[in-house]
Each structure stands twice: as structure tokens, then as C-alpha cells.
Amino acid sequence: MEADLAYGYGLTSLDIIMLMSGICQDAGVPLTALAEDDIGxxxxxxxxxxxxxxxxPA
Known part of the structure; x- marks a missing residue:
């Protein structure tokens, strides 16, 4: 859980956005609920x- 997404998994910033898009969809959280600072x-x-x-959502 503490491995670095960029260095440990080799993810680029675009990869992280794509990952979050899928995770948010599965979690029922709209990607638009995340601010740019949250993703960064x-x-x-x-x-x-x-x-x-x-x-x-609760």
C-alpha cells in the first residue's frame, strides 16, 4: 500500500488518471468529485x- 505509483508501478500521470477513472466508477464516486489537487x-x-x-457516498 505504500509503494510509489510512479516508481514502484511505473505509472505516468495519464495512467493514474485512467486508473482513477476506473476505480471511481467501481466505487460509485464521480471522477469530477476529485479536484486536480486530489489527483496530483x-x-x-x-x-x-x-x-x-x-x-x-455514505
Whole structure:
């Protein structure tokens, strides 16, 4: 959960956006609910979980 998305998994910024698009769809969170700063701050899988936890419907 702490591996770096760019260095550990080799993801580019576009890859991260595409990943988040799929994850958001599966989680029922619209991608538009994430601010540019939210996506820019995603460095690890744990960051993804934290952001989705904040944005997911109750």
C-alpha cells in the first residue's frame, strides 16, 4: 500500500488518471468529485484509498 505509483508501478500521470477513472466508477464516486489537487497528491495506493474514503457516498 505504500509503494510509489510512479516508481514502484511505473505509472505516468495519464495512467493514474485512467486508473482513477476506473476505480471511481467501481466505487460509485464521480471522477469530477476529485479536484486536480486530489489527483496530483496521489503517490501511493494508500493515498487512493484515503481520497476515495473522503469522497465516497455514505
Amino acid at each position: 497528491a496521489l503517490k501511493t495506493p494508500a493515498d487512493i484509498v484515503a481520497v476515495l474514503g473522503q469522497k465516497a
